[in-house]
Amino acid sequence: MKRFILGVLLGVLVFAVIGFTGCTKEKVVKVGAILRLSTGASDGLPAKRGIEIAVEEINAAGGINGKPLKVIYEDSKDSPQASVTAFEKLISMDKVKVVIGPMMSGNTLAVAPIAERDHVVVITPNGTSPKISDAGKYIYRGCTRIDRQAEALTKYAKERMGVKSVAILYSNEPYGKGCNKLFSKYFNDLGIDVVADESFMRGDRDFSAQLTKIKQKKFDLLFIPGYLQETAPAIVQARKMGINAPSMGVFGDMAPKYIELAGKAAEGHVIAGEYDPDYNTPTNKRFKEKYMDIVKSHKNEPNNIMFAAITYDMTRIVADAIKNRGYNADAIRDYLDGLKDFDGVTGRLSFDKNGDVVKQGVYIFKVEGGKYVKVE
Amino acid sequence: MFWQQALNGVVIGCVYTLVALGYTMVYGILGIINFAQGEIYMYGAYGAVITLGLTGNLTLSVLVGISLSCVVGVLLERVAFKPLRGLNPLISLISAIGASIFLSSSARFIFGPDERPFPIHFASHMYNFLGVDISDMQLIIIGASLLLITLLYVIVNHTKNGRAMKAVAMDAEAAMLMGIDVDKTYMFTFLIGSALSGVAGILMAIYYNTTYPTMGTLPGLKAFSAAVLGGVGSIPGAVVGGLTLGVAENLGAAYISSGFKDAFAFLALVLVLVIRPSGIMGSKR
Structure with a gap:
């Protein structure tokens, strides 16, 4: 009986394979x-x-x-x-x-x-x-490329927002780390001081340790590169803790979800995006x-x-x-x-x-x- | 800054404690580690967020959230653990891991993969005590945790069900001979553990303003560590473990490097286990 079932299964398998390869001439x-x-x-x-x-x-x-x-x-x-x-x-x-x-x-x-x-x-x-x-x-x-975004955003910060010093809170994985390094370089080139760079892990929802540290410094821009699952709660907590400097993010924040999650804390958030819905x-x-x-x-x-x-x-x-x-x-x-x-x-x-x-x-x-x- | 960071640690430590209590009670009484505790936490949050979205009634939605957690917890016990009772504990462990994956995947299927904000915004006020800022939500988390821990203490020590739990924890067979319904006690244990995790999930959904299918994974892991840190099976141990873990990770992040925040939590665990393998409050068996 066992052998019979095995035989049937094998037969089905063979047909399946034949049927599958037969499909390639679709x-x-x-x-x-x-x-x-x-x-x-x-x-x-x-x-x-x-x-x-x-x-x-x-x-x-x-x-x-x-x-x-x-x-x-x-x-x-x-x-x-x-x-x-x-x-x-x-x-x-x-x-x-x-x-x-x-x-x-x-x-x-x-x-x-x-x-x-x-x-x-x-x-x-x-x-x-x-x-x-x-x-x-x-x-x-x-x-x-991210460096084109960095160039545009840092220039905007300098020329349109008059930023002189920035605190960075980045996502501790290749993307966020890359952004931290790259943006720091562009900020420095424009004469903007990076006064703090703190990081968080993907999946974190508690940023109070990092934000308490950042709050000790004086800065006029809070830059949070990462994914919106973390960047949205981060900005909410920053605002709750009384950090009022304007915020900036990368293109992952360009989603209705970011605004939905961050609510009022999202107001004034500046990002670079790829798509203009009114194009x-x-x-x-x-x-x-x-x-x-x-x-x-x-x-x-x-x-x-x-x-x-x-x-x-x-x-x-x-x-x-x-x-x-x-x-x-x-x-x-x-x-x-x-x-x-x-x-x-x-x-x-x-x-x-x-x-x-x-x-x-x-x-x-x-x-x-x-x-x-x-x-x- | 030290006290501010310590306070931040206590707040998150309270949440670890609530979930750790579930781990520690289930372990103490059934001798198994329920790795799906974090998913029970997640279902509690979803239950509350969805009910609140539909009805707008906060009390009702908190109750629904806690009930959903309890239902998931009790079903879990019936489906994933009861059939395996008496077998090697490793089999239950694998069943628990499977249940955890199943629960988070089914949540993604039912509720969608996206993050959901909490439907109502809590106006937040900051109070300042001796230079330390504390928000009302943080006060609520600490207060609710204290209340629940006290309640649990009373239930375990001063009610019939609680005493039955203690008896079963000491020796299930002897307890059965004394006329204690062991099956019912197991269910009761899961019920209480799940309710606590559910409350923790709802508190976090409000505090961080997001609910998502994998929200239980990391807190679950940390709470498990907290339970082990304090001495798994011991209720005071879960409280001490949860608070230690929360404070250790916040101070580590503040004074050493924020990139290794999670590492500090687990480093604390390793250190305690090396020095005192049974945990801070654990009994030497």
Whole structure:
């Protein structure tokens, strides 16, 4: 009896394998996506929505040369190991030649050597580390490098806010630490004193030890680089403790969630962002409307239009590349390198020689009356 | 600054204490470590936040939050621990870890992965005692913790159920022979431990103004350390352990480096275990 069951199982397995490999001669164009769908889903799910909106539009317009576009989503769980596993799966089982993602710099750098080896194009939607520029010729990115954000923000602090000294409270992981180092350098170059730099861990919700220390110093800007899950409660506690200096953050804070969590403490918060919801083009109006519809009908889902906007643009660019040059990594690279002024919702897009996206520049936003308002 | 930091440590230490009490009671009586204690804390917070969002009634939502914690705790005992009773304690430990992962994943599924703010804002006032600032929310946390610890002391020492708990902790078989319903006592233990964790979860949801599916992980781990630090199985030990841990991590962050705040909590644990393996208040078995 046991042997019989084993035989049946084996048979099923064989058929499954045959059935599966039989599918590779499909009539769809497959593209991979590695997003943070469980841990870190607050930006991963919006990024997925961005891709979905683009796919729906592309397929409604007849797909890519008659074949529908199909995106295969994998979860990177906020970990380089999971990203590499997902990437290996996409290139060996699904045979994709282009992957949108992984999210975050660390994960992107982890898959970069494999992408170079196997010739697969990788486009990260939110890896901001300068290291990605040199990660290889198959590695592209759809967001602005962190040093461009640093340049814009520190300049704004100096010229428009008249800041002379700054206290930094950063997230103690590669992103926050990188920001601390980089921004400190830019602040120093502009003659702004960094009077305190304290850090916190991801997952912390109690910042009273750090803030009590910071409060001893005199400064006229509180800079908190990190992720909104920590930066929002941090600013709330700072305000409760009577720290009244204006606050500044990085683009992770650009979400309605930040304002919802921080409430009144968010007022006056200055950040650099990638996407301007009021960008006045027909494409953007259409995209914004569709995204807002999704947000309305999915109440429990994280809402972050900026990440959706970036992946929306990248998906459309990828589809265009395949349509014009065929499904081949080198052909797609060639298309991306030659791209000029693509009509994206995050601006008119091109890629520079390092594979970094080029757009009009970084926007500066400020929270006013519970909303992000573009100030520059 | 020293006293200010010490006070910050006491406030967070109170929360560790409430959760640690759950760990220590379950260990003392059932001899197992319930690693899902942090998830019970999280469900308490969600119960309160969602009810408050729907009804706007604070008292009701606190009660619903605590009840949800109790329900989750008791179900946990029935589903994850009872069938494994009498087997190697390691099996219960693995079951507890599994339950913890299941509970936080199901919370992500039910409530969504996002952070939720507390639906109402508490106007916060600062009071100054001898140069130390204390907010009313901090006073509430300390007050509520003191009240609950006293209440627990009274329940354990002066009620029939409490005495049954002590008897079962000493020797479950002998207690059964004396006519104590051991099953009911186990359930009661989980009920009280879960209620305390639920209160801690709700207090933190208000204090930090956020609720999210993994909010119980780190406090759970710290509270477990606090229970071990104080001597697992001992109720005064959980109180001493919780406060020590809270103060140690805040002073470490203040005077050495804030980047290693969590490390100081665990360093304190290691030091105590090296010097006194049974914990500060633990009995030598």
